[in-house]
Amino acid sequence: MSPPLITHLYTADPSAHVFNGRVYIYPSHDRETDIAFNDNGDQYDMADYHVFSTSSLELPYSDVVDHGVVLRTEDVPWVSKQLWAPDAAEKDGKYYLYFPARDKEGIFRIGVAVGDTPEGPFTADPEPIRGSFSIDPASFVDADGAGYLYFGGLWGGQLQCYQGGNDKFDASWQGPKEPSGLNTKALLPKVAKLGTDMRSFDGEVQDLFIVAPETGEPIEADDHDRRFFEAAWMHKRNGIYYFSYSTGDTHFLVYATSSSPLGPFTYRGRILEPVLGWTTHHSIVEFEGRWWLFHHDCELSKGVDHLRCVQVKEIFYDREGRITTEKPV
Ligand code: FUB
Secondary structure, eight states: OOOOSOOSSEEEEEEEEEETTEEEEEEEEEOOOOSOOOTTOTTOOOOEEEEEEESOOSTTOTTOEEEEEEEEGGGOTTEEEOOOOOEEEEETTEEEEEEEEEETTSOEEEEEEEESSTTOOOEEOSSOOTTOOSSOOEEEEOTTSOEEEEEOOSGGGOGGGGTTOTTOOOGGGOSSOOOOSTTOBOOOOEEEEEOTTSSSBSSOOEEOOEEOTTTSSBOBTTOTTTSOOEEEEEEEETTEEEEEEEOGGGOOEEEEEESSTTOOEEEEEEEEOOOSSSOOOEEEEEETTEEEEEEEESTTTTSOTTSOEEEEEEEOBOTTSOBOOBOOO
């Protein structure tokens, strides 16, 4: 069993990027709470973000730097609570921190904060990104400079509240609910092109199709081993786009591939079997010619679901580009 990458704080949802030859990690900062546990995720009551970096992913993790608090709930005028899983991107020497949080009406939106260095500090825009909703933003900047934001999450993440349209929040679907039943298709993750300012959407929010390889049809809602739940991530390797995500209540990290960042994607398999703890959330990054999976589990808290810790492990691809399934560290 490897030790967690970060042990002095509870951290989760690690989004890793290589900036200026160093690995930067943008995780959630978990904290103790008196809030009763429920399947809406109310106990995930995070209130700030730290940024971490390291020059080495080899044990004993002796160079992990905590750059301190880079954004807090009270720094963002539109936020009421729950700073959930963030991500970051770089463009033209500016760094953009994307984060989901509940607005004053309790609806999840996605905000952006801008900094001059990868470790921040970051200054938040006063409003969430127009047209954004739900949780778990994952940014991806392609080789041509085009930026994309992938997002969405079921149950507490409210994705199921938008079945009538991306601008129509249906409060009756709030809570641990999702569509089900024979011939019902799973809800899909969302993607939007980022504007050149990296702080707005350029065009409509689109569905990101994930199809089953055996049918070529979108994955069924009752297929909980494969349907999208939360924790979107995009990476590109040898010209193939890999969209990976969590299956939520079945606790797998899985992936699908495409020849386009906008899909459609075909389901390919599992990246990581279930870890200790309910949630599973990750990122994948290339560093010094090797590929690394950042994820979290609850080993540090000995199984408390909302007190998680970041882990990292190397992953491997076969000749066809398939990712070898990993077991927990
Ligand atoms: O950390 C809060 C939520 O838990 C994230 O947004 C989800 O992906 C899950 O990890």
